Amino acid sequence: MSICVPLPIPTNSHDAVPPSTLPEKEQTLYDCVLEHFSAADYTLPSINQEGAALTVDEKFWLSYECLLRFLRATNWNADAAIKRLEDTLKWRREFGIYDKITPEYVEPEARNGKAFIFGCDTHGRPAICMSPSKLSAEESFRTIQFIIWMVERAVDLMGPGVETLAALADYAGNTRNPSFGMVRTIVDIVQTHYPERLGLVLIAHLPWLLNTFFKLLMAFMDPYTRQKLVFNPVINENGVFRTTADAEVWEAQADNTSRVFEPDQLIQDGWNGTQPFVYSHDDYWEALVTLCEERRSRMVAAWHCMGGKVGIKEWDVKIAIKDETKRD
Secondary structure, three states: OOOOOOOOOOOOOOOOOOOOOOOHHHHHHHHHHHHHHHOOOOOOOOOOHHHOOOOHHHHHHOOHHHHHHHHHHOOOOHHHHHHHHHHHHHHHHHHOOOOOOOHHHHHHHHOOOOEEEEEEOOOOOEEEEEOHHHOOOOOOHHHHHHHHHHHHHHHHOOOOOOOOEEEEEEOOOOOOOOOHHHHHHHHHHHHHHOOOOEEEEEEEOOOHHHHHHHHHHHOOOOHHHHOOEEEOOEEEOOEEEOOHHHHHHHHHHOOHHHEEEOHHHOEOOOOOOOEOOOOOHHHHHHHHHHHHHHHHHHHHHHHHHOOOOOOOOHHHHHHHHHHHHHHO
16 A cells, blocks of 8 residues: 655644744844845855845745754854855755756656655654665765755755754665765765754664664764764654663653654554555655645745745744645
8 A cells, every 4th residue: 555645744743832032142143144144235255246146045045043053053153154054055056956956857766765755753853764775876966966855845844843854764674885975975965054954863774784884974974963863773563762761761651752753653664653655656756746845835925925035934934824724
């Protein structure tokens, strides 16, 4: 049996709260970054004058939460955050986030189900499920583009108060490494251009033969990224847990804070979930693309109604479209 669309992102699976008021010092640093990108005559440095002004997509991306993610990633150094944001804005243009990497362009990479979004975890984080055995042993730039496209779609599907995603990799029956260079490039992109977007990475059924691969890879990860990795999590009839201790706590107290996935949030194959999902490209792909395009279109429309400028809160935009859905 196949399920044609991703599970809807639930609205009450986590305690969503609006952004808290910043302490005075942090607010001052945020205001500095906001003022820099909000200037009427702002242009991206080292870009030909004709195309140096920010586009609508770029202003939408430069949300309140986005500026804060980059500030936190640079330890609240406003100048460093501005530099890193500008580097990422230029990278997003060069990589083709807004034009080249379209659904049609990456679809050939999606056909074998090497990666797909399915539901979310107990914190409301959209989950990208990956099958390493379906990744090429040779380095493929289009595969890299496809994985980043999936990250962008996971961002589209984040509910109010959710800023991170979960990734699940199942190595069951697989002893072959994907390309080290390809995986390292993806890690570098996520660390550099998607700060604080990675919430959790579960790597299940990892054979000892691949330990060296990950030891080498982790040498290129920053401490923040490394702490998100969970190797061979506990998978049982109660869901998925980071450790045996967490599973024991849940069994003793039914404490859901120790559980990262409930059984009904997981597919059966490899994750012992209750969802009988089998990837069917012809059914799944169009449904995912339509879902993300419609949701993003509604978010951009709501953002325009709020002034269409740098620094608008993602929370406000998502709450607006959530309320709009209720009215419909």
